[in-house]
Amino acid sequence: MGPVGPHPAVADVRRVVREALSDLDRGALVLAACSGGADSLALAAALGFVAPRAGLRGGLLTVDHGLQDGSAERAAEVAALAGKLGLDPAEVLTVRVGTAGGPEAAARDARYAALAAAADRLGAAAVLLGHTRDDQAETVLLGLARGSGPRSLSGMAAASGRYRRPFLELSRATTVAACEALGLTPWNDPHNEDVRYTRVRVRAAILPLLERELGPGVTEALARTARLARDDADALDEWADMAYQNCALSDIDGIVTLTVAGLEGLPGAVRRRVLRRAAIAAGAPSGALSATHVLAVERLVTAWHGQKGVDLPGGRTAVRRYGTLILAISPIP
Template identity: 85%
Template structure:
């Protein structure tokens, strides 16, 4: 009698994780960030199956944001599932969520900071994240709404570095089906249904409306757009990084000075990337630095008529003086 393989959804998530880890040397530790939701639970289960067969060690990290009652108990429950999922280690990372950038951004920043610190401490080769194709589509729509350029619609990177997202080509329905087939019961975070959060409104209202009005496949098309945009954005960023080195006259903590003439010779898409890079190097928070800010600084190069300094997030300002553009803490001496 022929053996029966795994459920198609289970096979899909395992294949995605296997491909995401193809370049990780044997014996290294790989961690799954798991909230207990269907996406990250399917991810952790797939890692627990794939890792030992690939000669890798595997562990689980779960973050307690302390934003709702019972969060500590819930995080402990998730960590306690590690052994049953085939993962050899598990840790609960308790974080303090600030307020900068709004609740969603603040929680994300705290989460990634904790995951990064844990990966460093444990010597992990990679941290796997459970974002799906649907998450990617939501990210593209949010980027379009911000109107902040090509990078904002290029979505989340799939892999190759510390953080890897094996499921960006997999719909959320597949992770739900995988959990069901494996007998796993995901936890539904109440925050994921709270319309006060922008991403929840995109997920519950905007994407379904687009599917209804434009036909099925919108999420897949948006994710494909992200892949194409990311390739272009990566190429422009690489060009801009080289250009920054040519334009920067000084780059000392809290102050960057650029040569205006060198900036004038650059295509707009590259020049604005250089300006954004300079503002962040001078101390502007990247999450608060918008396209509007960058375009205002760009006008100091392209439409110069002696205007005053441009105010930037983080208490910075940009001012043009004697053929240079200075980005520093305001007021600039």
């Protein structure tokens, strides 16, 4: 009898990590962001196996958010696993979580800022994140609930800048099975069971309800929707980039001027993207700029009857004058 291969779940996590890193140069440093949960623990283990065989260096980062008693000790335990997994360097990143945007958003912002700073300091070519197909499905449902359009429905990208998410095609059950097969004991964050968090309610109640009422396969279908929506959104964004160049009369020092005639000839989906980009270029904060704001600016193009300007976040205004749309700090002279 020939040699027995790895457990199927272990083979799966190693395969997708290998594929995610296939374009990197030999000797490049790749860091796994690891909280100690099943997803990120399976990710770190897969990186520790794949990196040396691909001629890469693998390391580990874990973030201590300081939100629970004993968080520093748990972060140190996760970092100590790096040697067992074949990962070096390994660092604990301690952050202070603010309040902007609510607890989930504030923790996420602090985490990503710390990961980016560490990646820059260590010269990493990529940072791996352990989001799974289940996480993607939750993200799509949250985007649908916000009504924020196809870009939101497109969920998380498999690759975005330095960040890569190899597990988006794998289920959470696969990462749990991989950890079990490798003899790794994940840490279950109590926050993942706290129904005060919207994502937890989606995970614990909404998705199981959909699976019961609509039949199995809802999670896979939502993840597939994300892939299709991302392709569409990418195409529309590329079109909007070209349209912006054609419509923009000026874009200097936070004063953006667009030709109304050029905007009128665009499909609505493209025009609204151009207007959103113009508002941000004028200084409106992207996080505060809603679809309602963009629709109000669009009415200056499509439903013009001499109305006053539109107030935008960040003290910006959009006004129409003599066949041009001007977006700048308020008030516009």
